[in-house]
Amino acid sequence: MGALASLPVFFDLAGKRAVMAGGGAGAAWKAELLAAAGAGVDLYVPRDDLGEEMAELLGAKPSSGRIVHHDRPWSADVFAGAAIAVGDIDSEAEAQAFACAARAAGVPVNVVDKPAFCDFRFGSIVNRSPVVVGISTDGAAPILGQAIRRRIETLLPPALAGWAALASKLRGEVMDRLAPGPLRRAFWERFSDSAFTTRPPGAEAEGDARGFVADLARSPAAGGRVTLVGAGPGEAELLTLKAVRALQAADVILFDDLVSDDILELARREAKRMLVGKRAARESCRQEDINALMVQFAKAGKHVVRLKSGDVSVFGRAGEELDELRREAIPVAIVPGITAASALAAAFGVSLTHRDRAQQVRFVTGHSKKGGLPEDLEWTALADDHATTIFYMGGRMAGKIAERLIANGLPAGTPVAVAANLSRDDETRAAGTLENLGAIVARIGVDRPILIGVGRVFQEHAKAAEVPPTVQPAEAARQSF
Template sequence: MQLASRKPSEQAPPRMAALATLPVFLSLVGKRAIVAGGSAAAAWKAELLAAAGADVHVYAKDVSPEMEALLTRGAASGTLTLHAGLWPVESLAGAAVAIADAESEDEASAFYSAAVQAGVPVNVIDKPAFCQFQFGAIVNRSPVVVGISTTGAAPILGQAIRRRIETLLPPALALWGQLASAIRERVGERLAAGGARRAFWEKFVDHAFGPAPTRSEFRRLDHLIDLLSTRSQPRAGCVTLVGGGPGNAELLTLKAVRALQAADVILYDDLVSDEVLELARREAKRLLVGKRGGRESCRQEDINALMVKLARQGRRVVRLKSGDPMIFGRAGEEMAQLEQAGIPFEIVPGITAASAMAAALGVSLTHRDHAHSVRFVTGHSRAGGLPETLDWRGLADPDTTLVIYMGGRTAGALATRLMAEGANAHTPAVAVAHLSRAGETRWHGTLATLREADILLNTTGPVLIAVGTAFARAAVEVRAHHSATSTA
């Protein structure tokens, strides 16, 4: 069947999905903040506001040991002033924010109403009905500050996310943030907006997640500014071939995420999941260049030409493929075209579907009791049928684990051919559709029953097939998966 060819098409998904709340970073330096109450919770909010540079006025008849200790030692920034007694209404006029720890609903309502009337953003601790904003969990690498909010739905989850981010952001990031602040004005003066300025900050970011900057770092960066300011030629573009993995964004490598965050243009395949694309830089243009069996597809020649064209325009191009670009991803043709055009390129490997399937099923593809080798093959030729050039006798070897990519439409013929070459009809076989994604479906049977597998008939998504004695125990995992999805 001759397929129609389509041109790469720009997709315009929303840059931002719906937000439960808007994250806003508010400067409080030198501004007045009101805290009503002397409890431990009020002390924490007062310390937080003062750390942001606010002049905090605390109104309380009684103070807790935590508040007393805070007032004695002071905060990291800003000021703290205690006023004995209840808060007066006039204290709210002109304040930047107002916080209260109210004992009763009536007290909370009175404070909330007074703040709203004064036009002051208000938060009554642990009383969402009287809050115009919420405090989230904070990761402090000031001037880099990360805020996490669950909109009050799951504070424990917010804390867990904070702990995860804490492990990813080294403490030295604060020093790099300070260094960026120190040189920002010079960068703006010496480098024009656009390519040169962005090239500098990209070089800067390459170092910001490493060791703390040394005393010589400022001089080195200053030299880079001078070098970029005298560059007359436009920045050369490049292409990065990135493996997007089987679909689950958590299976991306850190290097893949960095490439997506640095891209100007992303050329992505049909099989790349939305959650992977969500990690790309918001400003990056996204072009769908998918190739799918049995569907209208982009010609490989058009994709190759587009990569070269964009790179010659000085763009950072990411060619985003599902799985690993070097395994049935036609990366060889694209690399040859880039080499011929003199375009620099880099390859970021991804988790290939066979590895993800083995992990999901808890199966070792090369278990020494079952397989001496593992083979990855494609399930169809350019003409659409079984590839005739494969070593079919070798593929039927009982000591080989066989993984078939893109074999959904030829599974029956494949099983027949393997058995004709001597493969045992009772050899365990598995098939997984939509691997690692929502709606993942698994099937387990034998080589003989593979031809009638429901999974091959009831899905339009990609199917990965595997054959070999290593999959004998996979039946347990498949049944457990079916049980879990049925319960859900």
């Protein structure tokens, strides 16, 4: 482990005595915090020195612990029997005296905003008690700590508190009935999936959890399940939170060839990872073999994550996998991802639909099982000048796609946008017109994952392509910071 600026610990103050000196707003916040942790707070400050916040706090009943006001200054004898001491003191000399007196009594001390007199620090707190998250920047950047707290609060739904309380209630039964290792982990990870919801657990949640414990106790294979997860276009930050949780709870990950290493880095370290990629013009796993692997591992009690690039429900062959898993009565869930078409729109800074240019958007496969153009496409319908059409996996067929669309009435000057390796470091983009689509794709490289957009929503990019810019968009973005 690397060096730690300070050691994060969680201090049980329930029923213990805390000494508090000071009557200002800072003291009020710390006194409220100590009481919330169950401490009995003895507050030493003359009544005339009580600020408005402290007076309001003393007039209210704390949700936990207690706060007792002593109408006098602190003195060296107040630290006996205390578990913790906190002072909100302006004077440097008095702050030093307070810290020295506390340390002499063997009591850890914190003087607000005076690091030299602190044995510990208060960080930013995310309260989902009994789940409590503390954040510290070692005093260097409190505002950054608060920003981190806000980010974490968005990740932890308020309902998590109720689920954590239920976990405490179930813990004894889980420990008694399930052997350490895979069985307990299978239970807690399924339980954790439920906990990250917006609703608190109802009476049925406890019954379902106890039923799952019983199922696991009878048969370890009861924990087997499959989650189909969309990995998005490639950039790890475009994963959903639910996708990350699935990766971190997986026993086995069957991943596509286009899934980036950055995404796999987010997975549980102990998970078995198997490449089952499918790429044009490359040797790859048969779909039947992938289905068999999912069934095999799930029936062995494993949580299998089938990780697909883009969205699992858009040209991901999820239908065949769902059919097989349901035939085998294996529980399966779907975690959607950002499909490549959305990433294409973001890369070019356009909307795929537009009141004046495109009233609909279509996703079309660019090749068939046999490797050529799909034979059953309605090319007349696709040659619609008031729609945006996105061709997936159409790199090798780009020239033929253009020929068919033009032959069916779409103007040769219709704007097109082409991208390879969307959202990755080596992303490449180009734009132009339909009559030049084959040449544009050839320039980018047909062996790369290619996405083609056809429609008037790309017209500004097509016009700009006629006069190459002096600075490419990606380079300009780097220079703007």
